[in-house]
Amino acid sequence: MDSERIINGKIFDVWKKDYPLLFNETNPNLSLKNNQKRNCASKRQAQFQLDGYFHEINGVKKFSSEIQQMADFLEYLVIENYSPAFLFATEAPWKLFESLSDLFQETLGSSFGWIPAFWAWYVDPKKKDSGWNTHRDRPRSSLFDDGSPKCLTCWIPLTESSPSNGCIYVVPKQYDNSYGVNPDSVLSIEGYPAIRALPGMPGDAFVWDQTLLHWGARSSEFCERPRLSMALELQRIDIPALQQIVLPSNATPCEADRMRLIGMQILQYEHMYPLDDLTKETAKKIMNYS
Numbered sequence: 001m002d003s004e005r006i007i008n009g010k011i012f013d014v015w016k017k018d019y020p021l022l023f024n025e026t027n028p029n030l031s032l033k034n035n036q037k038r039n040c041a042s043k044r045q046a047q048f049q050l051d052g053y054f055h056e057i058n059g060v061k062k063f064s065s066e067i068q069q070m071a072d073f074l075e076y077l078v079i080e081n082y083s084p085a086f087l088f089a090t091e092a093p094w095k096l097f098e099s100l101s102d103l104f105q106e107t108l109g110s111s112f113g114w115i116p117a118f119w120a121w122y123v124d125p126k127k128k129d130s131g132w133n134t135h136r137d138r139p140r141s142s143l144f145d146d147g148s149p150k151c152l153t154c155w156i157p158l159t160e161s162s163p164s165n166g167c168i169y170v171v172p173k174q175y176d177n178s179y180g181v182n183p184d185s186v187l188s189i190e191g192y193p194a195i196r197a198l199p200g201m202p203g204d205a206f207v208w209d210q211t212l213l214h215w216g217a218r219s220s221e222f223c224e225r226p227r228l229s230m231a232l233e234l235q236r237i238d239i240p241a242l243q244q245i246v247l248p249s250n251a252t253p254c255e256a257d258r259m260r261l262i263g264m265q266i267l268q269y270e271h272m273y274p275l276d277d278l279t280k281e282t283a284k285k286i287m288n289y290s
């Protein structure tokens with residue numbers, strides 16, 4: 001990791017040259033507002049009501065070239081020992097999530113903003129890596145009394161995601177005896193067949209409510225390709241911030257804000273990924289990035 005160039009901002013010159021599809025300045029396609037064809041809203045919302053999630057096949061398909069370059073960039077980050085959170089230093093992830101705004105509004109029934117909570121994953125089969133263990137994203141504060149959601153998580157695969165390379169698994173809420181009842185419960189189901197694998201392709205998007213029980217599975221060492229993905233959380237804007245602040249969803253954070261947010265993510269997820277001294281120092285410094 002070139003900590004010096006991260007802190008003084010010169011790393012952006014390198015990244016814009018090597019990964020031009022990931023920045024507005026070098027890729028006008030990111031800012032185009034052409035809407036994408038959507039799957040049937042009634043089926044999507046019926047699944048969300050019953051199961052607590054939906055899978056939008058080809059939801060961000062129009063960004064196929066950008067997704068390929070995001071996967072390349074994420075691989076570079078991991079090889080060069082940068083936190084995968086630096087994927088969000090580019091503008092492409094923000095634009096992809098923003099392009100799903102119609103689905104988020106449809107599901108939340110309200111305008112929304114981004115929660116400063118995001119991450120990217122490089123799940124390496126060679127290391128028998130896994131995603132995050134069984135959890136609920138925000139079990140105590142994510143539902144109104146009538147069960148409707150205050151907030152959502154959107155998870156996007158950047159490479160094919162399958163049971164053999166560690167795709168997401170969920171307990172659909174209709175089979176989860178502790179859903180909305182016991183926030184600390186990790187598995188309370190009537191038999192393992194209720195557990196559901198959610199394989200997906202690059203270009204797909206998954207959206208779940210933040211009480212849904214889920215995890216990223218462990219990959220098989222016999223699988224060739226790693227599972228790369230990213231996620232961002234969002235909430236209704238007519239309720240108080242669930243985590244410090246709410247970021248506007250219709251404007252990509254500026255370069256300085258993106259770096260400050262990345263510093264925040266690296267430190268807030270330290271319990272998931274213990275930090276070496278250089279990464280910790282760099283994260284603290286970019287919290288004051290200007």
Ligand SMILES: [Fe+2]
Nearest residue numbers: 132135136137
């Ligand atoms: Fe999660």
